[in-house]
Amino acid sequence: MYNMLTGIRIGVSRCQAKAARPLTDADYTARHKFSFDIVGNELTPSVRYDFKFKDYAPWVFRELREYFYLDPSDYLMSLTSKYILSELGSPGKSGSFFYFSRDYRFIIKTIRHSEHKFLRSILKEYHEHVKRNPHTLLSRFYGLHRVKLPHGRKIHFVIMNNLFPPHRDIHETYDLKGSAIGRLYPEDKAAANPHAVLKDLNWVGRNRQFALGPEKKALFEEQLRRDTELLQRLGIMDYSLLTGIHNGVRGNSEGLREDKLSVFQPAKVKVSRKPTQVKRDADASALRKAVQQSDPQALGGKHELPEHDNSERRMFLFYQDEGGMRASGDSNEDLGAIYYLGIIDILTPYTCVKRLEHFFKGFQHNKHMISAVPPREYGDRFLAFIKSSIRGNDVSTRPQMFEHEPKHDQAHKAEVSEKEASASGPVPPAPPPQEAVIDPEKAQRGREEMQQRAGPSIVTSS
Template identity: 60%
Template sequence: MTTTAKRLSKPPVARHHTDVDSIASSDEEGFQRELSARRKAFRRLSRHNNETDDEDRVLIGTRVSEGHQNYVLMYNMLTGIRIGVGRVSAKRDRPLTDHDFLAAHKLVFDVTGDELTPGAKYDFKFKDYAPWVFRNLRKQFKIDPADYLISLTSKYILSELGSPGKSGSFFYYSRDYRFIIKTIHHSEHKYLRKILSEYHEHVSNNPDTLLCRYYGLHRVKLPRGRKIHFVVMGNVLPPHNDIHEMYDLKGSTFGRFLPQEDIEKNKNNAVMKDLNFEKNNKKLQLGPQKRKMFVSQLIRDVKLLVRLNIMDYSLLIGIHNMVRGNKENIRDSTLQFFEPDTKRAERRASLMNRRQSKAQVYRKAIAQTNPDRLDASELPDEPLEERRNCIFYSDDGGFRATDENDEPTSVLYYLGVIDILTPYDTKKKSEHFFKSMTQDKHAISSVRPSEYGDRFMGFMANAIEHNQDIPHDYQLSTSSLNTQ
């Protein structure tokens, strides 16, 4: 090959190397850009994870919404109930003894429900009072043990009615709205234990009692926290029907009126009182047969309360208009539910390779969960089975109004005597003394149990549309019932 030919052959080779170098250089630049971008993304992700960890640390033990500490408390309550009640329910039934009414079983748990040894770091301590007695009461009220435990899961329903009232108590509902979990004062807890034997005997002799149905008495204690006593009881109101009007009747008149602005503000769940009932010209429409059943049972229940020195109770009346039905979806606008997704939290912690115990994951999931609006379609669409066994809950879960020919009308009543744990003690006697100095001593709420019972029954008799056949021998003290 000639020199000229060699020179002519070199440029293409040179050009070829130049192209390769250019491509290599371009690839190198692209790679560096990609590497730089990934490093920046990684740093951003690292910063985000650190910020998330910081946020998580802040959230632990801190309320993320008003009342969130109560949600944490409630989660612990349900965990304790499921384990404590599950143990006694699994044992063979036996006759009750005197000791059963005084028994108290103490357990120590972490948030996952694992029982701990004494002295270990715990999330809460749980005490189950008279477990065998309440097991027997649930049996008498026809509550299936498995259904009871399934209902009381980590999901529960909140209501706008669940905000603390004058007593400072909180109300929660089980996931199917059939059970109420209510915090009570220590004095109420002591009094329920004191009267438990008489209450149990009364329920045994009166299966159709209108008194609130107690299914359990428990206590929860958080680390460095106070002891919270609470009861589980039956919900008077139904899960499957909207309540269009609600009244809480004590038979007294002082302070027993809910102003119109409060009714408008709480349109779907306003609980009206005695003077509202009278102002609205309300009457219980009960024909002769149901009228007799209602008054007869109510007087037996009130006689027990008088004998136990109890006052300040009331008759809760929920009214469902069958013509209106559930068209207004009232429950959709008043109910929420709280359900920490602990399974999802466990999966997330596993994917992120975080070294956390199961209890730590659960605590974080609870702390980060807020209530959601409840769709009424998630509630049962028919009366619960145990309601069919009580005459006052046997008409679509309630007590259907009837005319004077005992023919049914289009109104359903949901009835129950509530707040039966207030004795006429020194505190109530003092309240009576001071209020009677400025008010009619017979109109105030705090009066002697016998007078309270007479007044209560007199008001209930007047609350019935046709009361001319109510006998006058339904008397609790020397004064007669006013049935006119």
């Protein structure tokens, strides 16, 4: 982490110090390399190093940061301060690690090499889309970097916006894809975990809807359509609409933000900058040890999150209400909740691996209900599901799979519960049945039908 922050500070500062100029095609593929010692001195390539840092397309990301109204000084101050935040439970399902800037505005996310290459391949189209659509809902990329230790693996990472605010608790979180298979988070676990990321079937089962009011509804649907069309055109799938809901009645009384964060802060070691002697310097050795042994501590005390949103997000349509969008009725009246949402995980192309996944999972389930479907179908399904989740829209436009899948999951949960109960011990006796009221004529007809189906081998007596 220390190496990442040092590289960001040097790389961004170098680019920002130069006079602005128009972008060229070469800027989209540019790579700038740096070598550093542990103190942060830049070294010549032939000298032994503590870590190497590579900055990708710095001029492109500089312009993207300008489109997003990021002040260079604030950006560097947020990312390269003396401590950084980590979300408890990292890494995620993808194996990526998430770190937050000290003010919770930015995310440092490690990514796979394949994702790194893919982002570079679509960077020009992404840049043009942001330029034409300043209010885009897509993840906002602020920098793409790589760090390498001696004899160590290369770590690729990206700097992104944090959708969730530093000054508001998020009471419900949903990851919405528009698919049904495997898209249910167990409700009993959700009740015990306020940080659980719920899924599509939870959203449907809880009858959640976006209440946006007529004007915001129209603008939101149009921007969603434009962003989805770009992802379809680039052959991307597996993205989702990350949605956080702040309940105005509950407010921040539960302290949910601080509960899930820890602080990375190396011990303070005084060093002298001696580039030619740093490898032999005892001070440098002490600093290396302090960095390696830095232990995450729970957030608290002097490491407090901001209580107000003073960020650039207020410049954008869907983030201007306390960093999000207020829930509103048909007359734009305030309904007491705030939505924080955006399209995430946009670096997964429909590759051969995804085609195979679609092929094999299509044998086990309805091939239109799984996540791995071709980009055109994925985008159409995603757009239809999100639009059907907006209050005032026709729910019948929702993909048909959601009309049946919840019943299947309920039956599955009942079957699992029955197995668990039988494994844990004897089942308590059922209560005695209530006395039934029998219609004599229906009973007689039933006996006659049974006798006819049984045939002459059964003899009945009257």
